[in-house]
Amino acid sequence: MIEKHFDIGFIANLALREKQIQQNYRPVIAVHKWFARRPGTLFRGLLLSEFGSGELENQYYEPHNLTGITIADPFMGGGTPILEANRLGCNVIGCDINPMAYWIVERELASIDLEAYRNAANNLVEDLRQKVGSYYSTRCTICGNEAAQVKYFLWIKTLPCEECGENMDLFPGFTLSTNNRHPFHILICSSCGELNEVVNPKSPGICKTCSSTLHQEGKARTGRTTCHHCGKVNRYPRPNGGAPVHRMIAIEYFCPQCKPGHQGRFFKKPDEMDLLNYDQAHDRWNSIQCRFVPSEDIPSGDESTRLHRWGYRNYQELFNPRQLLGLELSCRHIASLPEGEIKAALATNLSDLLRYQNMLCRYDTSALKSLDIFSVHGFPVGLMQCESNILGIIDEIKGTNVGSGGWNNIVEKYTRAKAYCQQPFEIKHHKGKKIQVKIADEWIGPSVKSNGVPTKSIQLYCTSSTELDLPQASLDAVFTDPPYFGNVQYAELMDFCYVWLRRLMLTDQSVFRQNSTRDMDELTGNTTMERGLMHFLEGMSKVFQNMTRALKPGSPFVFTYHHNDINAYIPIAVAILDAGLVCTASLPCPAEMGASIHINGTGSSIMDTVFVCRSTGIVNRRAIASTPKGIARMVLEDLQQMENGGIKYTLGDVRCITYGHLIRMSVWHLRGGWNKDANTDAKMAKVAKQIDALGSWQQVKEHLSVDISAPATQSWVAMEESVEYGGKHDDIAF
Ligand SMILES: C[S@@+](CC[C@H](N)C(=O)[O-])C[C@H]1O[C@@H](n2cnc3c(N)ncnc32)[C@H](O)[C@@H]1O
Ligand SMILES: [Zn+2]
Ligand SMILES: [Zn+2]
Ligand SMILES: [Zn+2]
Secondary structure, eight states: OOEEEHOHHHHHHHHHHHHHHHHHOOOOGGGGGSSOOOOOOHHHHHHHHSOOOOOOOTTTTTOHHHHHEEEEEEOOOTOHHHOOOOOOOTEEEOOOSSSHHHHHHHHHHSOOHHHHHHHHHHHHHHHHHHGGGGEEEEETTTTOOOOOEEEEEEEEEEOOOTTOOEEEEEOOOOOEESSSSSSEEEOOTTTOOEEESOOOOOOOOBBBTOBBOOOBBBOOBBTEEEOOOTEEEEEEOGGGSSSSSSEEEEEEEEOTTTTOOSSOEEEEOHHHHHHHHHHHHHHHHHHSSOOOSSOOOOOOOTTTTHHHHTTBBBGGGGOOHHHHHHHHHHHHHTTTTOOHHHHHHHHHHHHHHHSSSSSEEEEEEETTTTETTTTTSSOOOOOOEEEOSOOOEEETTTTTESSSSSHHHHHHHHHHHHHHHHEEEEEEEEEEEEEOOOOOOTSSSSOOOTTOOOSEEEEEOSSSSGGGGOOOOOOOOEEEEOOOOTTHHHHHHHHHHHHHHHHHHHOOTTTSSSSOOTHHHHHHHTTTTTTTTHHHHHHHHHHHHHHHHHTTTTTTEEEEOOOOSSGGGHHHHHHHHHHEEEEEEEEEOOOOTTTTTHHTTOOOOOEEEEEEEESSSSGGGGGGOSSHHHHHHHHHHHHHHHHHHHOOOHHHHHHHHHHHHHHHHHHHHTTTTTTSOOHHHHHHHHHHHHHHHTTTHHHHHBTOOOOOTTTTTTOOOOOOOOOSSSTTTEEEEE
């Protein structure tokens, strides 16, 4: 049982490491981007503590075969719980309202002949190289090699001055590179555009070409810029003028000839050939009839309206002509392939490639790489944009990819992802070393049929889980990660990929029938679609009830949740109570990684709470509390376990852990006499009142030795030892 066998410290430690470099621990995530992926480590830990036997830490690295156990996830997203359960040999049932999620999980679970895939991918890249490769070559400024390859083209937004009509570059700053990954800082000259290597950017001196004074700061700030010609203050963006216009300002390239003796990166100001290459790509694009580039308008939305404010009206405008040409030709190649998993995989690659091949990508001037469109959960429009080489570059000497955002990168990641599915592994940490432990006899994918009998089945649905009607008492567990109210606008963001993938893969029966992934029934708050808290709460309640009906009595319904505001947990408590569940454990586990969070000791939290619920069973008396002091005791126990796992935490984390126990105990105290048919407002008020009665965060905090300004490394101790609770075997039935 999870309540008895889950090891908070062990899993928290692994989950934290996983979230720092998720692609190393769970390479399968590289099949396609999905948002807010939970650590796979956590779900393996949960599944094994429920269905395995023995110490979790020992079991974790052993192969398992949980044949006959059926697990469901009504909000599967990128598929983390489903993949972990399938890998352990369980039958899995996954559902998501978003067709992209359905498609991605289907690819993650599909068998593929990796060699045939690699061959097909190489053919595609070679075909594309023949057709567009020359548009990505550049002349090396050191050795004159004209076959140097562009890693990134950097572009700045420009606007004509309202007063004098002169073009103004919207530079927020002139730094192209800091000295983090390159021996010098590089500043762009505001007068002639020359790239200048400087030692101290605070006193950068003069331009080596035109002798103008160099600056670090640009003029474009908070929607205003001053015309260098007439001094008029201009505002931006100007949505009525159409989509933004860009000017190429710099190139980062790779010269294999110079590389061996070269320090740092290669940068140049674009020369005539670079501009000509772009013009030629543009002409070529104008001369072809496009078949696959989407023509759809961008609908309004909580996130997508930002694009309208910048004058973008349709999806096509988010790309430059060279990108459109490369993408259209890639689509044509894929469309010509025979139907099957290889075609589906390459179409998925195309869709994932889009996030690097658009004019919303930014350039990280410190890490010197492209930041893809989804590096934040929105559509922020920058002023300096980054266009990656669509082919990708391979360093022939090292045999590795140089730069990011091209076909070679995507194919390499996909290959690693699918190879991991065939032979999954775990990473063990031993005396500061990382050891990759292959877990023999486990794999992610369909069962190998012996005697025609599948040993593990896979059922995926693309529908709202409010409508999901699974057979009664057929599930051994539900493991899920529901949407958090208003947190991520899955459909608005994923439509960016969907409009392309749909054109490529639409068939009569496919999941791509609708022209958008937006759906009234998505369980997120959305102002544009008028989905409020009630919609979220009622939807959640319905899904929890559906899944509880499908669960065998006493089987666990487990989900993760996270919010910095206790009010966002109230709908969840109502959903648990409506479904007739009792919450038997709330376990902390690190989820999102904010690099600086633990350093600056802010109030934000990276902790998810894992809620374990059951319709019937027993709960240890130690897990029950009715007073702030009692809740504080449980929080301290969790913190102790986290410390044992080597996890540091912030005050925000402690608060989130407290919320978990407050919600769990509120459910416990309200379970008798709960009327699910009562008015929703009344139900919410009841939960809120119960949380208050338990003392809320304010009172629980007083029973923790909490120093608000304490650094994250603070060691927490109980104010008083509690004696009022029973021992290991003091259970209460419910
Ligand atoms: C937090 S994500 C799941 C992430 C996933 N666990 C992972 O690790 O990748 C929540 C998912 O719920 C889905 N969703 C939202 N409303 C839904 C509904 N009514 N029915 C089914 N799925 C829904 C969203 O599309 C999203 O994929
Ligand atoms: Zn060179
Ligand atoms: Zn200059
Ligand atoms: Zn002017």
